[in-house]
Amino acid sequence: DGGITQSPKYLFRKEGQNVTLSCEQNLNHDAMYWYRQDPGQGLRLIYYSQIVNDFQKGDIAEGYSVSREKKESFPLTVTSAQKNPTAFYLCASGHGGGTEAFFGQGTRLTVV
Amino acid sequence: GIQVEQSPPDLILQEGANSTLRCNFSDSVNNLQWFHQNPWGQLINLFYIPSGTKQNGRLSATTVATERYSLLYISSSQTTDSGVYFCAVERPLDSNYQLIWGAGTKLIIKP
Numbered sequence: 001d002g003g004i005t006q007s008p009k010y011l012f013r014k015e016g017q018n019v020t021l022s023c024e025q026n027l028n029h030d031a032m033y034w035y036r037q038d039p040g041q042g043l044r045l046i047y048y049s050q051i052v053n054d055f056q057k058g059d060i061a062e063g064y065s066v067s068r069e070k071k072e073s074f075p076l077t078v079t080s081a082q083k084n085p086t087a088f089y090l091c092a093s094g095h096g097g098g099t100e101a102f103f104g105q106g107t108r109l110t111v112v
Numbered sequence: 113g114i115q116v117e118q119s120p121p122d123l124i125l126q127e128g129a130n131s132t133l134r135c136n137f138s139d140s141v142n143n144l145q146w147f148h149q150n151p152w153g154q155l156i157n158l159f160y161i162p163s164g165t166k167q168n169g170r171l172s173a174t175t176v177a178t179e180r181y182s183l184l185y186i187s188s189s190q191t192t193d194s195g196v197y198f199c200a201v202e203r204p205l206d207s208n209y210q211l212i213w214g215a216g217t218k219l220i221i222k223p
Contacts, residue, residue, distance in 0.1 A: 033211075037153075042198060042213040058210070088153055100145060101211060103155035 003027065006091050006104035012112050013078070013085065021076045021107045023091035031096035032074035036060060037088040037106075046089075049074055050096050078109065086111045114139045116201055118214035125189055126222050133184040133217045135199035143202040144175050145211070146184050150195045158184070158197075189221045 004025045013019045023032065031050050035043040045058030049068040063082025068074055074093075078085045088108050094101040115138040125131055135144070146158040159166050159173040161182065166173055170190075175182040186193055196218050200211040 042215045043200075043211075044213075045210060048210065090153075090155060092155075099143075100157065100160040102157060103147075106153045106155075108153070 004091060004093055004102060004104035006089075006107050008107060009105065011107055011109045013109060015111055016080045018077055018079050019109065021078070021089055021091075021109070023074045023076065023104060024072055025093040026072060027093060027102070028071075029093035029095055029102075030071070031094050032068070033092040033101065034058075034064075034066065034074070034076045035090045035092065037090060043090065046076065085109055114141065114201060114203060114212050116199060116212050116214040118197075118199060118217050120217060121215065122218045122220075124220045124222065127189055127191060129189050131186045131189060131219065133186070133197050133219075135182040135184070135214055137180050137201050139180070141177070141201040141203075144182050145200050146173055146182070147198045147200065148193075148195050149198060149216070155198075186219075191221045191223050194219055194221045
């Protein structure tokens with residue numbers, strides 16, 4: 001089945017550790033996005049990528065890093081520099097240029 | 113930048129009731145989407161509706177781009193309709209597609 005797969009669903013991180021969240025899509029979408037959602041809030045854009053080997057910072061990129069080595073994959077690393085990483089992370093993809101965006105099931109990250 | 117406001121922020125209804133959710137935006141937009149976030153966090157696409165009216169079963173949406181608002185109608189509500197409904201618009205004249213999100217309407221349908 002076509003879709004967007006995020007893993008893991010739940011992730012626990014110790015303070016000071018980097019963790020990487022996976023996002024894979026088989027929809028042949030050019031554009032991919034990472035969002036952060038805090039409890040009771042809307043979504044905020046972390047990073048986005050329109051094409052392979054290129055990505056742009058969103059509104060809250062500090063403390064995060066990404067790569068886009070393959071069209072299908074857009075992993076997000078939450079670094080130790082992110083002071084408040086506990087949140088729900090959502091990955092999305094689309095054809096870009098104003099077309100419809102589709103979302104994965106999300107990863108819930110908790111710092112312990 | 114564009115402001116997106118959704119109302120009401122919270123809505124509690126009995127099963128079977130109808131509801132109207134509103135999304136206002138402060139500037140011209142290229143595109144608008146409605147999403148339903150279920151209690152497990154999954155965001156489900158409802159409508160991609162930059163203008164006009166669309167219907168999908170018990171749900172329908174209307175966007176009046178010239179007046180800068182969109183409405184989502186839910187008829188004969190079911191408990192599975194509970195969750196948060198978001199509208200998101202695209203920044204106009206932007207070479208990189210980015211969605212600007214409203215804060216959402218939290219809908220609770222009581223059995």
